[in-house]
Amino acid sequence: MKIRLPKFRPIKIRLPRFTPWSTWVLGLAVILTAGATAGVMVLWKGLSLTNLSDKVPWGLWITIDLSSIAVSAGAFSLCAVVYLLGLKRYQPVARTATFIGLIGYTMAVFTLLLDIGRPDRFWHSMVYWNEHSLLWEVTMCVTLYLAVLALEALPIFAGFGWLRSHWPKLADKMSQAHRLAPYLAIAGLALSMLHQSSLGALYGVLKARPLWYRPDISVLFIISAVAAGMALTVFASMISARLTNHANVDNNLLDRVSHIIGWVLVAYLYFRFWDALAMTYTYEPGRTEGLHLLTGGALSFNFWVGEILLGTLAPIILLLNKRTRSLPLWRMLAMVLVVGGVVAYRWDTNLSGLLIYLSYLPGEPAMSYAAYHPSLIEFLAGGGIVSYGLLAFSLGVRYLRVVDHNVVKANEVESKVIEAIPVPGD
Amino acid sequence: MSNKINRRDFIKLTVAGVAVLAVPQIIRGVQALETLTPSGRQWAMVIDQSKCTGCGYCTLGCRAHNDIPPEISWNVVTKTGTVGTQDVYIARPCMQCTHAPCVDVCPVRASTYRPDGIVEMDYNRCIGCRYCEIACPYGARSFNWKQFTGPNPSVPEWGQPEVARRPRGVVEKCSFCYQRIDRGLALGLTPGIDEDATPACVVACPVGARQFGDLNDPESNVTKLLKGKTSYRLREDLGTAPHVYYLPANEEAQS
Numbered sequence: 001m002k003i004r005l006p007k008f009r010p011i012k013i014r015l016p017r018f019t020p021w022s023t024w025v026l027g028l029a030v031i032l033t034a035g036a037t038a039g040v041m042v043l044w045k046g047l048s049l050t051n052l053s054d055k056v057p058w059g060l061w062i063t064i065d066l067s068s069i070a071v072s073a074g075a076f077s078l079c080a081v082v083y084l085l086g087l088k089r090y091q092p093v094a095r096t097a098t099f100i101g102l103i104g105y106t107m108a109v110f111t112l113l114l115d116i117g118r119p120d121r122f123w124h125s126m127v128y129w130n131e132h133s134l135l136w137e138v139t140m141c142v143t144l145y146l147a148v149l150a151l152e153a154l155p156i157f158a159g160f161g162w163l164r165s166h167w168p169k170l171a172d173k174m175s176q177a178h179r180l181a182p183y184l185a186i187a188g189l190a191l192s193m194l195h196q197s198s199l200g201a202l203y204g205v206l207k208a209r210p211l212w213y214r215p216d217i218s219v220l221f222i223i224s225a226v227a228a229g230m231a232l233t234v235f236a237s238m239i240s241a242r243l244t245n246h247a248n249v250d251n252n253l254l255d256r257v258s259h260i261i262g263w264v265l266v267a268y269l270y271f272r273f274w275d276a277l278a279m280t281y282t283y284e285p286g287r288t289e290g291l292h293l294l295t296g297g298a299l300s301f302n303f304w305v306g307e308i309l310l311g312t313l314a315p316i317i318l319l320l321n322k323r324t325r326s327l328p329l330w331r332m333l334a335m336v337l338v339v340g341g342v343v344a345y346r347w348d349t350n351l352s353g354l355l356i357y358l359s360y361l362p363g364e365p366a367m368s369y370a371a372y373h374p375s376l377i378e379f380l381a382g383g384g385i386v387s388y389g390l391l392a393f394s395l396g397v398r399y400l401r402v403v404d405h406n407v408v409k410a411n412e413v414e415s416k417v418i419e420a421i422p423v424p425g426d
Numbered sequence: 427m428s429n430k431i432n433r434r435d436f437i438k439l440t441v442a443g444v445a446v447l448a449v450p451q452i453i454r455g456v457q458a459l460e461t462l463t464p465s466g467r468q469w470a471m472v473i474d475q476s477k478c479t480g481c482g483y484c485t486l487g488c489r490a491h492n493d494i495p496p497e498i499s500w501n502v503v504t505k506t507g508t509v510g511t512q513d514v515y516i517a518r519p520c521m522q523c524t525h526a527p528c529v530d531v532c533p534v535r536a537s538t539y540r541p542d543g544i545v546e547m548d549y550n551r552c553i554g555c556r557y558c559e560i561a562c563p564y565g566a567r568s569f570n571w572k573q574f575t576g577p578n579p580s581v582p583e584w585g586q587p588e589v590a591r592r593p594r595g596v597v598e599k600c601s602f603c604y605q606r607i608d609r610g611l612a613l614g615l616t617p618g619i620d621e622d623a624t625p626a627c628v629v630a631c632p633v634g635a636r637q638f639g640d641l642n643d644p645e646s647n648v649t650k651l652l653k654g655k656t657s658y659r660l661r662e663d664l665g666t667a668p669h670v671y672y673l674p675a676n677e678e679a680q681s
Binding site: 202208 | 433504516518527529530531536551553555560561562563564567568573595597
């Protein structure tokens with residue numbers, strides 16, 4: 001037998017070509033690495049690296065947590081529209097929303113793991129139930145819903161080219177999961193209705209914090225989450241279709257969804273207006289001051305400009321006006337504003353209740369003010385988590401075709417047929 | 427039999443499944459409610475503001491006994507004003523509420539009620555989410571932002587702490603020194619009377635401003651104290667029903 005030596009090849013140094021795609025991925029990878037480093041440092045050195053304190057124990061990371069869950073709400077609302085209301089034409093949009101939801105919820109889980117003092121005990125809430133605790137309920141719902149989203153996303157992962165060529169049988173089995181979709185939609189709707197509102201109620205049940213202690217936050221949280229979830233789905237679909245040829249969208253469909261978002265925002269603004277006005281009439285110590293903090297104090301710019309003007313009023317006008325809604329750039333701007341407004345709302349809700357605290361001393365309850373500015377480590381880790389989300393979505397667009405309003409229609413007929421169809425556009 | 431289930435069946439099954447899962451939990455909840463009704467001993471602390479001089483020995487004794495890091499205080503003494511020429515102070519341990527917000531909000535049942543009214547923390551179970559810290563109206567809870575290492579400056583040369591140091595990443599709070607109570611009772615001592623069975627802060631107070639005892643015992647010193655005098659509790663408007671009572675520095679000032 002002849003031994004064949006490998007042929008020696010001269011080493012060629014080839015610089016990677018900087019395409020927009022590789023620059024984007026590389027940029028995200030750099031932020032992700034920085035964030036991961038910050039995360040490891042937090043796990044190693046502890047939460048003393050943050051600017052959180054006993055006065056303000058929840059800060060930037062909780063905002064990212066609440067926001068990533070809120071912007072994932074497109075998954076449950078659009079799946080409910082498709083499978084429970086039977087409006088099948090929205091299915092391609094629901095598919096994108098489901099993928100975004102899966103990313104969003106994993107982002108929330110990463111952030112939570114970083115934020116709790118003992119990440120090694122994350123499983124405790126699964127074992128030691130306290131059904132009186134809103135946080136327990138949210139944890140259970142988020143965990144169960146993450147499982148639902150993973151099942152819902154199985155057919156999406158089944159479309160991965162590598163999987164199809166290497167494990168065709170597994171890919172087939174995975175794409176069969178779409179038969180479960182209606183049942184998963186029911187489970188997803190139930191779980192989401194529970195925890196999207198409970199994330200607000202989490203604050204609303206605390207009697208020690210007069211600004212939060214009202215039932216309205218839960219209503220506002222779920223309505224704003226539905227708007228933001230659908231808005232992010234529309235935005236992500238449109239920007240993907242603009243930037244790559246791996247995505248294509250049905251403009252008509254997105255226009256209809258955008259119209260719905262506009263009306264959801266009107267409902268949100270109505271409840272927010274009513275909630276804020278009613279709040280002043282209680283003259284409760286701490287509550288009035290909290291409202292002042294929002295409308296005239298440290299958080300006032302966030303509130304008036306971020307939440308109300310840019311976050312709600314502007315997108316309502318842009319989305320309910322047929323002319324601006326049908327112009328892609330205006331529509332995309334509106335979507336960004338909606339998402340930004342909801343993030344600002346989450347930030348304000350968390351901080352406005354924490355920055356004011358009532359003294360326990362006898363006599364007239366006195367207010368004190370706390371301060372909080374996130375530390376560099378918090379920003380880095382938060383940036384890392386956000387760039388993980390962006391990276392995961394970008395890879396999904398490119399390799400799983402999560403924004404493809406044509407493939408899905410074929411997929412719905414019969415998953416096996418898809419194998420025979422050459423992927424268009426490649 | 428067809429193994430296909432339609433939407434209606436699925437909903438029915440889901441509802442039935444949830445009901446089956448919920449029953450044991452509801453039973454447990456009812457049992458938990460029963461333990462809330464006062465039976466047996468109910469430990470309480472009475473702090474007399476007319477006697478307190480603000481010396482801070484209670485805080486020091488507490489720190490030394492429970493091995494508390496310098497950044498944390500289970501017992502905070504604050505000056506609240508003056509009555510005549512005398513400064514008035516208020517000491518704030520954990521209120522050991524009868525309806526404790528911290529117990530309600532804990533996602534893992536790390537904070538629980540003991541039958542004797544003390545709110546107990548399980549440091550091996552706490553996940554460090556800090557929700558209880560946000561929920562507590564009295565600021566009685568502190569988070570271990572870093573690991574406490576090295577000698578404790580509050581511990582004197584003699585003696586040593588009786589409680590294990592808490593790990594990094596959990597919330598901690600005053601426990602009414604229940605380890606002293608439990609050990610004392612086992613030895614046949616009376617908490618509030620015998621120093622070895624009484625919380626460290628009560629023992630450390632040089633002016634006798636703190637009293638400890640069983641509210642359900644008509645002969646205990648706290649029952650007798652509260653019977654004869656005007657007393658108040660902190661933030662009674664919240665309905666938390668603390669087990670810590672205060673005797674005001676000046677009775678007219680309170681009435």
